[in-house]
Amino acid sequence: MTNVGPSNSTYIAEVQSLKGLVVKVIPEKIVFTKGQKRVPFEVSFCGKEAPSGYNYGTVTWFDGRHSVRVVFTVNVD
Template sequence: MAAATTRNNLGQPVAINTGAVATGHDMGAGEISPLRALSPGLVFDTTAKDYLNFLCYYGYKAKLVRMVSGDAGFACPRGAPSPDLIATGFNYPSISVPRLAAGKTVTVSRTAINVGPSNATYTATVEAPAGLSLNVLPERLVFSRRWTTAAYEVSFASVGASKGYTYGAVTWSDGAHSVRTPFAVNVV
């Protein structure tokens, strides 16, 4: 997913069947790039607990999640059910913010694993639509070794964005790898 591209094999933006440029909901992360997937640089480890919490966020009761998972000790996180918690509690290579109200900020955390070379530094580039303010901290991820992790946060704020979904991405690059984290934000 993080190695997908939003351009087709002719270098044009991915389009829907009408010829219009595809949104994040139309294409997901983009078109698969098998060669880039062989050496992605960074990956996001989504655990079984992330998926169980996901069920809680959508309103499944802990008792049912325990029964389905076979984990007798599982408990839903505080605040569940809440679709807003999905944005912050799920380490996934894309970001969804289901509700961003005017004057509010939503901060999402992600943890990346370096599967590329040692001594790699990735710098963030933000692709933000008009009316949406993004802040990425830190702006650089530094890895001294392979298989180490680095966490970052992306804060979203509406500064005059139109209501409805808006799309963009945070792309991490070390010069050899380009790792794109697409996002969809619903401004309410």
């Protein structure tokens, strides 16, 4: 994620997905320090309990004032 706001911003991840699709975000909290503009994050999926076919959802990063939304689609066999 790239920070275009003030330095020292902290964002928390919130996941929304269809029931049965397990979505894990690492890290769940991103802290930008002064001079740091980019921080990587990973998203993993487990569809053992999800319905087959396309499942979708969002990861929304929120700092209390601003939000960044990432939309995803996962095809479960």
